Amino acid sequence: MVSVGRIVSSLASFAVVAVLSFFLLSLFPFYPLSVTLGLALVLGVVAVELLGLALLLATLLSVLGAVYQNPFVGIIFLVVFILLSTTIFGGFDTAMVVASWVLAFFTVPALAIVPTVIAGLRDRRGDALIVGAVSGISLFLLSWARNLGQAGLMLVPSPSNYTTKPITDPWQFQAFLPSASTFTLNNSGTFYAPLISSIGDFRIYALIVGWAIAGFLIAVLIRKLKGYMMVVAAIIGVLPIIVLSFIFAQTQALQLGVAIAGAAVVSAAYATIQPRITAPTLPTFTSLEALVTTGIPQKYSLLLGSPACDERNLIVEQFIQSGVEKKLPSFMVTPDVSFAQGAAKKFGDLLTVLAANPRATASEKNVIPLTTGVQNLTSLNIELVKLVKDRTGTGAKIVLDVVSDVMLAQKMLTTRKWISDLVPRFGNWGFTVLGVFNPSLHSPEEVQGLIELFNGYVQIYEKELLGKTRRVITVRKMADLQYNEAELVIDKEKLTQKKPRSGVMKRLGK
Numbered sequence: 001m002v003s004v005g006r007i008v009s010s011l012a013s014f015a016v017v018a019v020l021s022f023f024l025l026s027l028f029p030f031y032p033l034s035v036t037l038g039l040a041l042v043l044g045v046v047a048v049e050l051l052g053l054a055l056l057l058a059t060l061l062s063v064l065g066a067v068y069q070n071p072f073v074g075i076i077f078l079v080v081f082i083l084l085s086t087t088i089f090g091g092f093d094t095a096m097v098v099a100s101w102v103l104a105f106f107t108v109p110a111l112a113i114v115p116t117v118i119a120g121l122r123d124r125r126g127d128a129l130i131v132g133a134v135s136g137i138s139l140f141l142l143s144w145a146r147n148l149g150q151a152g153l154m155l156v157p158s159p160s161n162y163t164t165k166p167i168t169d170p171w172q173f174q175a176f177l178p179s180a181s182t183f184t185l186n187n188s189g190t191f192y193a194p195l196i197s198s199i200g201d202f203r204i205y206a207l208i209v210g211w212a213i214a215g216f217l218i219a220v221l222i223r224k225l226k227g228y229m230m231v232v233a234a235i236i237g238v239l240p241i242i243v244l245s246f247i248f249a250q251t252q253a254l255q256l257g258v259a260i261a262g263a264a265v266v267s268a269a270y271a272t273i274q275p276r277i278t279a280p281t282l283p284t285f286t287s288l289e290a291l292v293t294t295g296i297p298q299k300y301s302l303l304l305g306s307p308a309c310d311e312r313n314l315i316v317e318q319f320i321q322s323g324v325e326k327k328l329p330s331f332m333v334t335p336d337v338s339f340a341q342g343a344a345k346k347f348g349d350l351l352t353v354l355a356a357n358p359r360a361t362a363s364e365k366n367v368i369p370l371t372t373g374v375q376n377l378t379s380l381n382i383e384l385v386k387l388v389k390d391r392t393g394t395g396a397k398i399v400l401d402v403v404s405d406v407m408l409a410q411k412m413l414t415t416r417k418w419i420s421d422l423v424p425r426f427g428n429w430g431f432t433v434l435g436v437f438n439p440s441l442h443s444p445e446e447v448q449g450l451i452e453l454f455n456g457y458v459q460i461y462e463k464e465l466l467g468k469t470r471r472v473i474t475v476r477k478m479a480d481l482q483y484n485e486a487e488l489v490i491d492k493e494k495l496t497q498k499k500p501r502s503g504v505m506k507r508l509g510k
Contacts, residue, residue, distance in 0.1 A: 018044030021058035030065030051091025068176035109152035120218025128215030136211030155249035158194035203248035210241035234267035285488035306460035323397040334401035392429035403437035
């Protein structure tokens with residue numbers, strides 16, 4: 001079932017990319033209005049899954065329009081596309097750079113600094129610095145290519161001689177293809193001479209540095225200036241580019257005021273909206289292995305405390321899956337007959353399940369019923385040893401999903417003796433052990449006494465987040481290992497995903 005948050009996120013990605021793509025495709029006239037609208041909608045659909053890729057495609061399609069207008073302008077825009085695609089890897093950051101172009105050329109130009117402000121407000125200094133630098137450089141190049149002496153806060157000392165060419169009627173896609181005779185040394189030298197002159201002007205570099213520093217400075221300041229003090233951080237962050245633009249570009253006071261007002265408004269809006277959308281922000285749980293810097297080592301014993309819930313079972317299955325993927329034998333003892341049957345069917349011959357329940361039957365060939373349940377620990381131990389005796393030294397995994405049942409049936413003293421004997425024995429045999437119990441069924445003293453018997457303890461519990469009760473997981477103990485101490489939100493959808501996307505596609509989809 002798709003969550004409401006996922007639907008809202010998808011609709012937002014569609015709308016933002018569709019709008020940005022429409023203006024990008026209109027940057028250099030080439031596509032008729034109907035084609036522009038159609039392409040913008042298609043790219044919006046692509047953005048639902050791959051935000052960054054959709055915006056890069058929109059930019060690449062815009063390059064064709066620039067080539068149609070003037071092949072030399074097209075080369076400049078191609079350089080901008082290469083700069084964007086090789087330095088910006090996240091879909092959000094790509095959107096910020098593209099938004100700066102749209103604001104510079106289709107709205108009040110001074111607002112082009114606003115996307116860099118937003119990048120800084122996200123508290124990622126490195127990303128904000130790159131977004132600001134790429135925005136500044138690309139705005140200068142595009143402004144020069146469009147024959148503009150100034151684009152918001154950016155100066156172009158010697159703009160090109162570009163003039164707009166009308167769209168062909170009837171329209172033909174191949175109309176953008178230039179003739180070979182265009183690319184002569186004389187033509188290219190004449191066209192790019194003003195660019196060479198502009199590049200030699202030190203003021204350009206000062207303005208680009210000021211633009212890049214804006215996002216970085218905001219990201220640094222908001223670590224100390226929280227809430228509506230973000231407005232102060234945003235204004236301080238844009239001051240360097242404001243001052244430099246006033247000195248070197250002679251930007252009008254009205255434009256400078258618009259830039260400051262835009263930074264203030266967007267930071268105030270961010271301070272208002274962010275707590276309702278993202279606070280408290282908690283990272284997402286991915287796997288038990290990911291909680292530990294080096295992964296859970298062989299022979300380690302880990303205790304999972306959790307109420308009965310789907311998330312608990314998914315994490316247990318994930319623990320087994322990590323062994324199955326390496327072709328390691330795995331074992332589980334559980335009183336839950338349906339869970340035993342489902343896990344046995346899912347993992348096949350690499351998992352053997354001991355169903356410790358009087359109602360258990362051999363429904364699957366790798367499910368072994370133990371009708372005495374946990375009432376007779378001697379029988380349970382005998383069956384466990386029979387199961388694993390031929391698998392010692394293989395690095396196998398075993399799940400003891402009967403800890404709470406044993407404690408309730410046998411009381412704490414007997415349970416401690418049972419675990420104190422069994423868990424170290426499995427460790428000597430090279431097994432990695434995961435014990436599972438429900439803390440709410442036992443007293444704090446019993447819980448603490450149980451935790452002492454395992455190397456590590458991880459707990460699942462409920463927490464109020466954004467007006468909703470969510471299950472989170474955290475490490476309470478992990479002897480001799482470096483581990484993530486943060487609370488992590490458990491997302492069932494992510495736990496059930498079979499394979500993550502590749503690194504490149506994942507970054508484009510962010």
